[in-house]
Amino acid sequence: MTTEFALDLRLARRKAGYTQGDMAHLLASHQSAVSDLELGKIRPSLEQIIELSLIYGRSFESLFGELMAERRKLLKKRLSCLPDLGKQTAHTFNRPASLERLKRRLAKPSKNGGA
Structure with missing residues (x-):
């Protein structure tokens, strides 16, 4: 996964005022997994994609266009x-x-x- 996606995800979280801990709780995950998403080390699951779209109020394509x-x-x-x-x-x-x-x-x- 490219850095642009990871930066966009991190920027969306920061803009919303969430911590990685907040996101881990909302995604029923671990803070390290949120960090890995934001560093581009892993890709989100389908469930996480849906949840991220709902959390940030953005369409799938705008969040995951890349x-x-x-x-x-x-x-x-x-x-x-x-x-x-x-x-x-x-x-x-x-x-x-x-x-x-x-x-x-x-x-x-x-x-x-x-x-």
């Missing part, structure tokens, strides 16, 4: 080298259209900077 951009880039790379299907069957009929929709979604820049 992470969204990183995942978007990786998905684009994986999509570009997805193996051909070979023989189409009834259960793979929608695959080409679904892959095209995914490609279009990944090409769109995010509203909140998650490019």
